[in-house]
Amino acid sequence: MRKHTLKMAALLLCLVVSAAFAKVRVTTTTTDLASLVSTVGGDLVDVTSLSRPIQDAHYLDATPGMIMRISRSDLFVENGFELEVGWVPEVLRETRNRKVRPGGEGYVNASVSIQAIQIPESISRDQGDVHPSGNPHYTLDPVLSQQAARNIAAGLIRVDGSNRETYQKNLERYIEQSNEIAQKWVQKFEPYRGAGIIIYHKHFDYLLKKLGVEVIDAIEPLPGLAPSAGHVARLISNYDSESVKAVIMEPWHDQRVGRQVAQGIGVDLVVGCPTVGSCDGADCIVSLFETNAGIILEAIKKASGGN
Numbered sequence: 001m002r003k004h005t006l007k008m009a010a011l012l013l014c015l016v017v018s019a020a021f022a023k024v025r026v027t028t029t030t031t032d033l034a035s036l037v038s039t040v041g042g043d044l045v046d047v048t049s050l051s052r053p054i055q056d057a058h059y060l061d062a063t064p065g066m067i068m069r070i071s072r073s074d075l076f077v078e079n080g081f082e083l084e085v086g087w088v089p090e091v092l093r094e095t096r097n098r099k100v101r102p103g104g105e106g107y108v109n110a111s112v113s114i115q116a117i118q119i120p121e122s123i124s125r126d127q128g129d130v131h132p133s134g135n136p137h138y139t140l141d142p143v144l145s146q147q148a149a150r151n152i153a154a155g156l157i158r159v160d161g162s163n164r165e166t167y168q169k170n171l172e173r174y175i176e177q178s179n180e181i182a183q184k185w186v187q188k189f190e191p192y193r194g195a196g197i198i199i200y201h202k203h204f205d206y207l208l209k210k211l212g213v214e215v216i217d218a219i220e221p222l223p224g225l226a227p228s229a230g231h232v233a234r235l236i237s238n239y240d241s242e243s244v245k246a247v248i249m250e251p252w253h254d255q256r257v258g259r260q261v262a263q264g265i266g267v268d269l270v271v272g273c274p275t276v277g278s279c280d281g282a283d284c285i286v287s288l289f290e291t292n293a294g295i296i297l298e299a300i301k302k303a304s305g306g307n
């Protein structure tokens with residue numbers, strides 16, 4: 001009897017192992033993209049993000065671990081719009097896995113066919129602008145992320161055509177679900193349409209745009225450039241709780257500056273969830289959107305004196 005149980009356990013283990021071997025190995029640069037890969041790929045994929053949720057993907061360094069991870073991948077997905085320009089080119093140069101380099105069947109730039117906002121009129125990268133190709137943080141909007149999910153589905157189908165139907169079905173379900181959720185929150189924000197917000201980095205702009213909230217100013221004078229004391233003082237003197245309903249920032253920037261601006265204006269500082277996995281409950285692209293929309297709405301309601 002016992003022998004039989006052991007045999008069964010071994011059989012189950014083998015089944016798990018063989019299933020793991022059959023999975024498509026995917027590496028992404030961010031947890032947001034990893035979430036989209038899981039959404040489209042389900043249990044057919046084994047996905048890893050090179051950055052952790054609380055890391056700012058603008059500023060990672062290429063490591064041997066990243067190169068090793070990519071060398072074993074069937075598919076590599078990057079965000080694009082130069083978010084990873086400081087480290088991904090080096091990782092791809094160092095890997096021997098030609099399949100996952102640009103032009104290879106295992107390479108996906110998730111931003112293809114997405115229209116970036118805030119494309120600068122003149123390139124000011126030398127002044128610290130880390131958004132020279134426009135705002136790269138489109139995954140904060142789950143509807144805009146549908147195109148990234150389409151690009152990912154196309155990549156999965158290229159490397160694993162036998163599961164085409166499953167990928168397409170999962171993609172369609174995501175499109176339907178993200179449309180529903182976005183619509184629900186746009187309606188909740190309707191009474192506050194046009195409310196003013198001050199941001200730190202331009203991280204949440206796609207989300208704020210989707211919700212009909214207006215970005216009035218930024219604590220960073222240019223994306224990637226730290227604010228001077230004079231710039232902070234100007235924000236406080238230029239705005240009040242009539243023109244601005246909240247200050248929102250990322251957890252990896254100096255929260256003292258955010259607090260100073262929010263207190264000076266007389267509104268709440270919202271520390272948003274910048275990526276999937278960075279806050280409790282923000283476990284996928286759709287719940288990331290819901291979490292951020294919820295805390296922003298609360299701050300705007302409070303500043304508007306309503307409920």
Ligand SMILES: [Zn+2]
Binds near residue numbers: 136201
């Ligand atoms: Zn950025």
